[in-house]
Amino acid sequence: DAGVIQSPRHEVTEMGQEVTLRCKPISGHNSLFWYRQTMMRGLELLIYFNNNVPIDDSGMPEDRFSAKMPNASFSTLKIQPSEPRDSAVYFCASRQGQANSNQPQHFGDGTRLSIL
Amino acid sequence: GDSVTQMEGPVTLSEEAFLTINCTYTATGYPSLFWYVQYPGEGLQLLLKATKADDKGSNKGFEATYRKETTSFHLEKGSVQVSDSAVYFCALSDRGNNRLAFGKGNQVVVIP
Numbered sequence: 001d002a003g004v005i006q007s008p009r010h011e012v013t014e015m016g017q018e019v020t021l022r023c024k025p026i027s028g029h030n031s032l033f034w035y036r037q038t039m040m041r042g043l044e045l046l047i048y049f050n051n052n053v054p055i056d057d058s059g060m061p062e063d064r065f066s067a068k069m070p071n072a073s074f075s076t077l078k079i080q081p082s083e084p085r086d087s088a089v090y091f092c093a094s095r096q097g098q099a100n101s102n103q104p105q106h107f108g109d110g111t112r113l114s115i116l
Numbered sequence: 117g118d119s120v121t122q123m124e125g126p127v128t129l130s131e132e133a134f135l136t137i138n139c140t141y142t143a144t145g146y147p148s149l150f151w152y153v154q155y156p157g158e159g160l161q162l163l164l165k166a167t168k169a170d171d172k173g174s175n176k177g178f179e180a181t182y183r184k185e186t187t188s189f190h191l192e193k194g195s196v197q198v199s200d201s202a203v204y205f206c207a208l209s210d211r212g213n214n215r216l217a218f219g220k221g222n223q224v225v226v227i228p
Contacts, residue, residue: 004159033216043160043205043218056215091159104150105216107159 002026004108006092012114018080021111024073025094033105034067034077035091043091049075082115089113118143120206122219130227131198137191137222139180139206147208149173149182149189154203154221163191163204201226 005024013019025032033048047057049069057067064083069075079086089112093105123138141147148167152160164173169184178193189206206219 042220045215048215093160104162104165107152107161109157109159 004092004094004106006090006108006111008111009109010112010114012116013082014116015084016081017115018078019082019086019113019115021077021090021092021113023075023077023092023108025075025092026096026106027073029094029096029106031095031097031105032069032075033093033095034075035093037089037091037110038087046077084115087113087115118147118208118210118215118217120208120217120219122206122222126223126225128225128227129196132195133226135191135193135196135200135224137204137206137224139189139191139219141187141189141206141208141217143187143208143210145210147210149180150207150209150216151178151180151189151191152205152207152218154205156202160205196224196226198226198228200224 004026007022031050034046036044036046044059046059047067048055052069052072065079067077089110091107091110093107095103095105097103119142121140150165151163153163154160163178164175166173166182169182172181180189180191182189201224203221203223205221207216209216
């Protein structure tokens with residue numbers, strides 16, 4: 001039973017470059033979440049989608065960050081241009097059920113992003 | 117807003133010792149409560165959950181009871197193993213806003 005799949009697992013790039021992180025949620029899950037994890041700030045919710053529609057993007061740090069979900073099986077998080085302070089581990093999670101479900105979220109293994 | 121507070125600092129203990137990690141929460145509604153575990157280099161995995169007051173979640177020898185009167189959801193295990201070394205996150209989900217609010221996590225190190 002495949003879990004949430006993220007790619008790449010690691011990304012190292014230079015400041016100013018565009019970065020695209022990818023996520024494939026668990027089949028049948030209605031909601032998808034993007035998180036950022038750093039030592040200083042812990043886990044932060046960036047944005048979440050329900051039925052492919054962005055519901056809450058208030059956690060997106062600034063206009064350099066954008067996220068899309070073109071279909072139920074794929075989402076991207078893009079940073080353009082990237083900055084060293086964007087270095088973090090980015091997690092994608094998916095959840096079954098409707099918007100107010102109390103079902104748990106299932107996490108991918110994350111993308112470790114380093115901006116030099 | 118909704119929030120979760122976990123005890124400060126890492127926890128280091130010997131194999132077969134008793135583990136407790138404290139978690140308290142603040143929520144306006146009736147949240148569901150979760151414990152997630154993160155092993156090195158991996159994503160978070162659901163460890164256990166409780167959806168209403170007095171529910172006890174349990175898994176892999178870990179337990180936590182939803183205490184509405186003390187707004188707590190402390191994690192316990194009677195006899196830890198080296199393989200339990202990981203970071204443990206307490207979280208709540210309020211049906212009203214769909215967000216999972218996480219605590220800052222506790223690093224647990226079990227020494228043989």
